[in-house]
Amino acid sequence: MEHINNWASRAGRKRKLEAQDKEMLNLSMDELNEDLLERVLSWLPTSAFFRAASVCKRWKSVSDSASFKLACSEIPSREPWFLMVDPHLNQSTIFDSAERSWKKLNYPPLLQQSSNCDSIPVAASGGLVCFHIEASNFIVCNPVTGSCRELPPVHAAQENHSLLAVAMNAQNNQSYKLVLVSEILLRRKVGESQEFDSNDDNAVYFLSKAGNVVATDMQRSPSKQYSSVITVKDGEEIVYFLSSSGTIVSCNLTTKCFSEYPRLLPVFCEYSIDVVECKGEMLVVVLSEFFESANLRIWRFDDSVRSWNQIVAMPPAMSHEFYGKKVDINCVGAGDRIFICLNSAEFFRYVVCDLRTNEWTELPKCFKNGEAVEFMSAFSFEPRIEASV
Numbered sequence: 001m002e003h004i005n006n007w008a009s010r011a012g013r014k015r016k017l018e019a020q021d022k023e024m025l026n027l028s029m030d031e032l033n034e035d036l037l038e039r040v041l042s043w044l045p046t047s048a049f050f051r052a053a054s055v056c057k058r059w060k061s062v063s064d065s066a067s068f069k070l071a072c073s074e075i076p077s078r079e080p081w082f083l084m085v086d087p088h089l090n091q092s093t094i095f096d097s098a099e100r101s102w103k104k105l106n107y108p109p110l111l112q113q114s115s116n117c118d119s120i121p122v123a124a125s126g127g128l129v130c131f132h133i134e135a136s137n138f139i140v141c142n143p144v145t146g147s148c149r150e151l152p153p154v155h156a157a158q159e160n161h162s163l164l165a166v167a168m169n170a171q172n173n174q175s176y177k178l179v180l181v182s183e184i185l186l187r188r189k190v191g192e193s194q195e196f197d198s199n200d201d202n203a204v205y206f207l208s209k210a211g212n213v214v215a216t217d218m219q220r221s222p223s224k225q226y227s228s229v230i231t232v233k234d235g236e237e238i239v240y241f242l243s244s245s246g247t248i249v250s251c252n253l254t255t256k257c258f259s260e261y262p263r264l265l266p267v268f269c270e271y272s273i274d275v276v277e278c279k280g281e282m283l284v285v286v287l288s289e290f291f292e293s294a295n296l297r298i299w300r301f302d303d304s305v306r307s308w309n310q311i312v313a314m315p316p317a318m319s320h321e322f323y324g325k326k327v328d329i330n331c332v333g334a335g336d337r338i339f340i341c342l343n344s345a346e347f348f349r350y351v352v353c354d355l356r357t358n359e360w361t362e363l364p365k366c367f368k369n370g371e372a373v374e375f376m377s378a379f380s381f382e383p384r385i386e387a388s389v
Contacts, residue, residue: 038062042071045098046078046144046383069386073173078382080334083121083129083143084366084375093366093373094143095350096383097334102366108146110139122226123178124379126170127387130178132226138166138178142387149389151178167228167239173387179239179253181228227377229277229333240275240282248275248284248301261301264308276333278355284308285331285338287322294322296329298338298353312358314351330377339378348374 032040041049041062053059062068079098083105086093092105111119111131119131119139131139133150141148165181229240236254243249248261264286265271271288284299296314301307313319322342330341336356342349350363365372 034062034065035067038065038068038071042068042075046081046385047096047099047103063385072384072386077335078127078384080337080380081143081383082332082334082339082378082380083124085121085377085379086373086375093375095339095363095366095378097337097352100363102364105143106146108141108148110148110150111141121379122166123168123228124381125168125176125230126173127382127384128168128170128173128176128389129379129381130166130168132163132166140176140178140389142384142389143381144383144387145385147389154180163226165228165239165241166226167230169230169232169237170387173384177237179228179230179237181239181241181251229275229282231277231280231282233280238282240277242273242275246273248282250282262306262308264299272327272329274329274331276331276338278333278338279335283311283333283338285329285340287319287327287329287342289323292323294319294324294327296322296340298355312353312355314353314360318351318360318362332378332380334380339380341375341377343374343376350375350378 037058041052041059044052049059049063053063079096081097082095084093084095092107094103094105095101096103119133121129122132122138123130127142127144129141129143131141133139137153138151139148140151163180163182167179167181168176169179170176227241231238231240236252239251239253241249241251243260246267247263249258250261251258264273264284265288269288271286273287274285276283276285281300284301285296286299287294287296289295293316295316296319297310298312299308300311302309322344325344325346327342327344330343332339336354338353338355340351340353342351350365352361352363353359354361366375367373
């Protein structure tokens, strides 16, 4: 009898749970309290949330709530958006990697002002993008919300130095650091490490977004002019860029020293190179030509043996198309992926490489008024409405 009673009790509890589950399934979003609604909506992809908010007043009010932004900040990561840069700088287009589609973004009012109409994106981190405007000033913007902040002018002592690269490091979408790499004269020390010296006439180092080795006295396209890669290793911030001779240079902002990495390819080789950051690690993308074929490979530096190791390579069937066309690569990292813009006088392509699976995917072209738009480079950011400027 006791066994039968236990079975009946368990059966009763099961029916009760099933009834509760059914009731939860029939629960509409309108019946959720404000706190639960905010938590549910915070998990929506950003594009999906804004579409829903445009047709529902209650959801629209949620987007302005401080508690909703707090709920969004607890989401570990967002699928990246890629802010594209075209040759004429008159586009504000993003590629939404979550929905695999192109979208138009409206410039915020501050960037639309006549004095800032020629602003160009130069760096991005977290949910923020930094724009360079005239007179060596900068505006930090959240492209999703349109909120902007013009930073204080660069110190007068730095205005006499040519700006070569800009790096940005955002933390928890509540604070950020902007690092400017100006024309710096360097003095070589004994050993690998070197230190800054403003009294020595030596090489000037910078990273060209185009991937080409560009001398400091050459004219560069505004869309490719500034770029740098910043990582944090053992609590120390390190900026990576290209030297005028085509080698990779790391600058430790904590110790004020820099190191030069071994050359990937001989000086006489013709190749295009760019530096990216993926999950806090510096990687190098190289497009080169050997034996009547083009190769696009991604490299990681092994500090223990002081040498470069190839980690992935584009399938030859894809890269062979680039042979002999003097293709220029512009790359940006986003988590385990690298977004690559390939441009030449004959064609342009956009490819995403998944470092985990070694999968290379060509993206569809973006069309405007029936014509394909050519972009020269991209900046990666997370679409976060809570990112503060």
